[in-house]
Amino acid sequence: MRCIFCGNNESKVVDSRYLKDTSIRRRRECLVCGKRFTTYETVEANPMVVTNVDNMREPFKIEKLIESVKYAIYCTNVADTAEEIASRIETKLFALQQQEITTKDIVKVALDVLFEVNAMACLVYYTQHTDCETFDDVRRFLSK
Numbered sequence: 001m002r003c004i005f006c007g008n009n010e011s012k013v014v015d016s017r018y019l020k021d022t023s024i025r026r027r028r029e030c031l032v033c034g035k036r037f038t039t040y041e042t043v044e045a046n047p048m049v050v051t052n053v054d055n056m057r058e059p060f061k062i063e064k065l066i067e068s069v070k071y072a073i074y075c076t077n078v079a080d081t082a083e084e085i086a087s088r089i090e091t092k093l094f095a096l097q098q099q100e101i102t103t104k105d106i107v108k109v110a111l112d113v114l115f116e117v118n119a120m121a122c123l124v125y126y127t128q129h130t131d132c133e134t135f136d137d138v139r140r141f142l143s144k
């Protein structure tokens with residue numbers, strides 16, 4: 001995204017907000033001059049591509065993330081909505097500055113964010129999205 005102040009193409013996303021008409025308002029910070037500017041993007045223009053375990057590529061979809069977060073926080077009393085949490089995860093994913101990410105990247109970042117939100121939600125997400133099978137796997141994860 002081109003900086004409107006110095007024309008440099010490298011910027012990082014410092015905040016993402018979902019607007020009602022399926023567009024996203026992003027605050028960006030130029031990596032050269034450090035100035036901040038705002039861009040409005042539609043969800044369709046979202047450039048991030050996800051590579052899954054079968055090496056299939058698909059566009060990153062926030063809806064999928066929201067669904068999995070909803071499931072994870074279902075039995076908790078978390079005050080944040082799934083949309084808010086998913087948006088936080090997405091912001092962190094964009095901060096990785098990679099156009100291609102893997103499902104593993106998403107799981108890792110989601111676990112970091114959910115861990116701060118609620119331990120139970122984090123654990124539910126972990127059991128749903130990793131290949132942990134035994135109680136030992138869960139215990140290893142918890143001791144990290």
Ligand SMILES: [Zn+2]
Nearest residue numbers: 003006030033
């Ligand atoms: Zn700049």
